[in-house]
Amino acid sequence: EVQLVESGGRVIRPGGSLRLSCAASGFTFDNYVMTWVRQVPGKGLEWVSAINWNGGVTGYGDSVKGRFTISRDNAKNSVYLQMDSLRAEDTAFYYCARSRRAHSSGWYNFDHWGQGILVTVSS
Amino acid sequence: QSALTQPASVSGSPGQSITISCTGTDNDIGGYIYVSWYQQHPGKAPKLMIYDIFNRPSGVSDRFSGSKSGSTASLTISGLQAEDEADYYCSAYTSVDTLIFGGGTRLTVL
Numbered sequence: 001e002v003q004l005v006e007s008g009g010r011v012i013r014p015g016g017s018l019r020l021s022c023a024a025s026g027f028t029f030d031n032y033v034m035t036w037v038r039q040v041p042g043k044g045l046e047w048v049s050a051i052n053w054n055g056g057v058t059g060y061g062d063s064v065k066g067r068f069t070i071s072r073d074n075a076k077n078s079v080y081l082q083m084d085s086l087r088a089e090d091t092a093f094y095y096c097a098r099s100r101r102a103h104s105s106g107w108y109n110f111d112h113w114g115q116g117i118l119v120t121v122s123s
Numbered sequence: 124q125s126a127l128t129q130p131a132s133v134s135g136s137p138g139q140s141i142t143i144s145c146t147g148t149d150n151d152i153g154g155y156i157y158v159s160w161y162q163q164h165p166g167k168a169p170k171l172m173i174y175d176i177f178n179r180p181s182g183v184s185d186r187f188s189g190s191k192s193g194s195t196a197s198l199t200i201s202g203l204q205a206e207d208e209a210d211y212y213c214s215a216y217t218s219v220d221t222l223i224f225g226g227g228t229r230l231t232v233l
Contacts, residue, residue, distance in 0.1 A: 045212050047222040059220050108157040108216050113168035
């Protein structure tokens with residue numbers, strides 16, 4: 001069974017840094033593109049970032065580019081999101097998700113999602 | 124890049140059909156096949172319902188179907204059931220190598 005479990009969310013002050021982790025199991029991790037998507041409570045989904053199978057190619061949404069960094073450790077079956085210069089508007093649930101297709105050439109669609117982790121940026 | 128445009132809400136009675144539209148541009152929906160639809164129940168993670176415009180993942184009911192015309196994609200749910208009541212989001216790959224979502228549509232089954 002595919003499982004994705006996010007961790008690392010907490011209350012953090014504006015300007016601070018936080019690293020989210022997503023532990024994957026139940027599939028061959030290094031065959032898949034992984035992504036982070038966030039959702040402000042009560043609002044819509046926003047794509048944050050994605051990473052290819054070996055970490056060599058990454059992508060970011062405009063609102064986080066230059067502040068967030070995605071990475072992965074295939075030996076640990078984990079993907080990470082380093083969030084720097086955090087702002088109040090970064091407050092959201094953060095989901096990690098797996099690409100639908102193995103060996104995908106890009107971040108197109110995602111068929112398994114974690115339960116989400118809340119990040120609150122507040123003074 | 125602006126979000127894709129979806130109606131805020133749609134409704135229908137059990138057994139009826141509804142369609143949710145998702146409008147983008149030539150740089151996203153109009154330019155690629157990578158249009159997807161997600162269903163999200165309150166307090167739950169999104170669930171992939173349609174990928175690559177019209178394909179259904181294994182386990183998704185054939186009451187759900189997708190289509191695209193130009194820069195507008197559509198999700199149709201036939202034979203509405205109470206369990207279909209949820210938020211629905213479209214997504215599309217873009218020409219600048221990003222993914223964008225629609226603002227979401229709340230489906231109410233009357």
